[in-house]
Amino acid sequence: MTVLDTPAWRPRTDAAPLLPDPEPYRLLGTPEAAELDPALLRALYGQLVRGRRYNAQATALTKQGRLAVYPSSTGQEACEVAAALALKPQDWLFPSYRDTLAVVARGVDPVEALTLLRGDWHTGYDPHTHRVAPLSTPLATQLPHAVGLAHAARLSGDDVVALAMVGDGGTSEGDFHEAMNFAAVWQSPVVFLVQNNGFAISVPLAKQTAAPTIAHKAVGYGMPGRLVDGNDAAAMHQVLTEAVERARTGGGPTLVEAVTYRIEAHTNADDATRYRDDTEVAAWREHDPIALLERELTSRGLLDDALRTGTAADAEEMAASLRERMHSDPHLDPMDLFAHVYAEPTQQLREQQAQLQAELEAERQS
Amino acid sequence: MTTATHAAGRTGAAARKPATMAQALNQALRDALANDPAVHVLGEDVGTLGGVFRITDGLTKEFGEDRCTDTPLAEAGILGTAVGMAMYGLRPVVEMQFDAFAYPAFEQLVSHVARMRNRTRGTMPLPLTIRIPYGGGIGGVEHHSDSSEAYYLHTPGLHVVTPATVEDAYGLLRAAIASDDPVVFLEPKRLYWSKAQWSPQEPSEVAPIGRAVVRRPGRTATLVTYGPSLPVCLEAAEAAKEEGWDLGVVDLRSLVPFDEETVAAVVRGTGRAVVVHESSGFGGAGAEIAARITERCFHHLEAPVLRVAGFDIPYPPPMLERHHLPGVDRILDAVGRLQWEEG
Ligand SMILES: Cc1ncc(C[n+]2csc(CCOP(=O)(O)OP(=O)(O)O)c2C)c(N)n1
Ligand SMILES: [Mg+2]
Numbered sequence: 001m002t003v004l005d006t007p008a009w010r011p012r013t014d015a016a017p018l019l020p021d022p023e024p025y026r027l028l029g030t031p032e033a034a035e036l037d038p039a040l041l042r043a044l045y046g047q048l049v050r051g052r053r054y055n056a057q058a059t060a061l062t063k064q065g066r067l068a069v070y071p072s073s074t075g076q077e078a079c080e081v082a083a084a085l086a087l088k089p090q091d092w093l094f095p096s097y098r099d100t101l102a103v104v105a106r107g108v109d110p111v112e113a114l115t116l117l118r119g120d121w122h123t124g125y126d127p128h129t130h131r132v133a134p135l136s137t138p139l140a141t142q143l144p145h146a147v148g149l150a151h152a153a154r155l156s157g158d159d160v161v162a163l164a165m166v167g168d169g170g171t172s173e174g175d176f177h178e179a180m181n182f183a184a185v186w187q188s189p190v191v192f193l194v195q196n197n198g199f200a201i202s203v204p205l206a207k208q209t210a211a212p213t214i215a216h217k218a219v220g221y222g223m224p225g226r227l228v229d230g231n232d233a234a235a236m237h238q239v240l241t242e243a244v245e246r247a248r249t250g251g252g253p254t255l256v257e258a259v260t261y262r263i264e265a266h267t268n269a270d271d272a273t274r275y276r277d278d279t280e281v282a283a284w285r286e287h288d289p290i291a292l293l294e295r296e297l298t299s300r301g302l303l304d305d306a307l308r309t310g311t312a313a314d315a316e317e318m319a320a321s322l323r324e325r326m327h328s329d330p331h332l333d334p335m336d337l338f339a340h341v342y343a344e345p346t347q348q349l350r351e352q353q354a355q356l357q358a359e360l361e362a363e364r365q366s
Numbered sequence: 367m368t369t370a371t372h373a374a375g376r377t378g379a380a381a382r383k384p385a386t387m388a389q390a391l392n393q394a395l396r397d398a399l400a401n402d403p404a405v406h407v408l409g410e411d412v413g414t415l416g417g418v419f420r421i422t423d424g425l426t427k428e429f430g431e432d433r434c435t436d437t438p439l440a441e442a443g444i445l446g447t448a449v450g451m452a453m454y455g456l457r458p459v460v461e462m463q464f465d466a467f468a469y470p471a472f473e474q475l476v477s478h479v480a481r482m483r484n485r486t487r488g489t490m491p492l493p494l495t496i497r498i499p500y501g502g503g504i505g506g507v508e509h510h511s512d513s514s515e516a517y518y519l520h521t522p523g524l525h526v527v528t529p530a531t532v533e534d535a536y537g538l539l540r541a542a543i544a545s546d547d548p549v550v551f552l553e554p555k556r557l558y559w560s561k562a563q564w565s566p567q568e569p570s571e572v573a574p575i576g577r578a579v580v581r582r583p584g585r586t587a588t589l590v591t592y593g594p595s596l597p598v599c600l601e602a603a604e605a606a607k608e609e610g611w612d613l614g615v616v617d618l619r620s621l622v623p624f625d626e627e628t629v630a631a632v633v634r635g636t637g638r639a640v641v642v643h644e645s646s647g648f649g650g651a652g653a654e655i656a657a658r659i660t661e662r663c664f665h666h667l668e669a670p671v672l673r674v675a676g677f678d679i680p681y682p683p684p685m686l687e688r689h690h691l692p693g694v695d696r697i698l699d700a701v702g703r704l705q706w707e708e709g
Binding site: 121122123126127128133134138141143144145146147148149150151152153155156162174175177178179181182185336339340341342343346347348 | 473547623
């Protein structure tokens, strides 16, 4: 034996096929778009319009004091919607705080999706109902969860794919690296979707990474990286669907970088004028996901008045229901604070619960 | 039948009664893997090698790589993926190679493992066991001897247990794996090869998590301790007889839940208590225990509750560690300061 025969010596994977396209992949407005199924385009359109309306409504709710905070995904609706639509019912979605729209598009009631941001509890939905993990706030920490769940499903022989969402800033976190590495080593059925919206609060991507693109990082782990126009709903849907299918059929994980833009400030509490120029925002408004899709639908004669008004009415109905239900005060039971810390509360917790109960009783009497 | 051999439906135990704590832990993992297909062991070097302490010896051979898995070398990744596995309904048992190398996993532990049940109103509990060899006294160089229990017991949502005997190593680990709550399972690495077996004073229990045990009854003062300090306390109690002190020793076994009832009952009987542990005293487990004893037993106390703990210093290099670790003399010295003249 020589060193050339030892496992350490030879590359394990051919790097070239893993490399992303040099430019973000686009479909809308290209000749290939003519092949796209009209039903899919209409469905995407309906979801985007609904998503835009949802973002506007949620932002309005912050102004009315009904949400503690809202990180808007306005401008990123194509990513959010495509993530939800690329999955089958048995698959799992792992969202971040910015991804309540994807959660809603997957079928969770908007009121339940917004519970964290309203502040009456941390997670408002049973994750098992729609197979949506709790919204994750500590950046990138949800990524290893997705890998572990997908790994467990594969070990169990189940047909389940996990799709995990993270921002561009989150890719600098150690958990991003560890999740990518575990997924590739284990060949877990996972798709990582990075929404590169240009900023991590105020910090631009250039200060996060010196990699050619985020998608290139995939190559270092031995998985394919895909670079996509994140405002092209059809391209997003196609690339994510392919990645999910690849994972489902034993092909292992994929990293998808969606190049998009955060049109609003980081949250309603942020002032974006301190760190970015309006001209940049204006440029991205010209590359709006809904406008791009409308153009395609129009050029193919698919956008008639019925679709337009029907879609708008549906979005309005969702917003009205959300507004109305968010305007009533949520039911709060302080005893819930102790109910789920452990399967059985400890003696100390029972004593503390009794103390709070007595305090509340005294408050009621006075 | 002891606590250990009675735990969680063990079969054929008598024939293979483990002689050391390391063997007991290995046996517990083996039996858990055999009894429940949801149990999965993962960590660094836990496969072919059997772990650096050989606690997982032979498990991959017996159960296959999918059940006992050598992971990439990344503690946050190990715990983070274990969270996902538990979300899917498995019962992962992760091994952190050493106390100080569990710190990369701290964010996953505090922000997710400890909170998932609460965050989801009980719909997504995480039945996870995190095994961590801890403590000093093995001549380890820097970063191999930390006592990290205080970090964990300060985190609501975690159970924190630590065995000090061969039987408890088996019984507590089976109970930890069977628990639907996440358990930080601290293994006193200097007791891995200890053969000490003490039968509990109480009747056998199936799941001893949350139950302290009286290792030695005593009339004049009580030593409250756990894990690696138990043998030291028992030795001190023996030596104390020469001074005319009849010292009792309580082994907490479980720091969370903390068995306040047992500790308070014993200390009320003696009126004097010293809490002994290896980790630094300031902000340590002993501070909490001493405070609770004072709150619960004030009118029975003849003296302030004292603590004998490691100094408030980074863990010393091996050639100096004996000065740091609580020993018999330091314990007896503390007992001597329990205001006997006024008692
Ligand atoms: C571990 C961690 N560090 C810091 C924060 C505070 N924080 C919240 S969002 C954010 C920016 C994240 O940017 P990015 O990953 O690009 O996602 P985006 O908000 O753009 O969707 C920061 C720093 C956090 N939530 N978690
Ligand atoms: Mg960003």
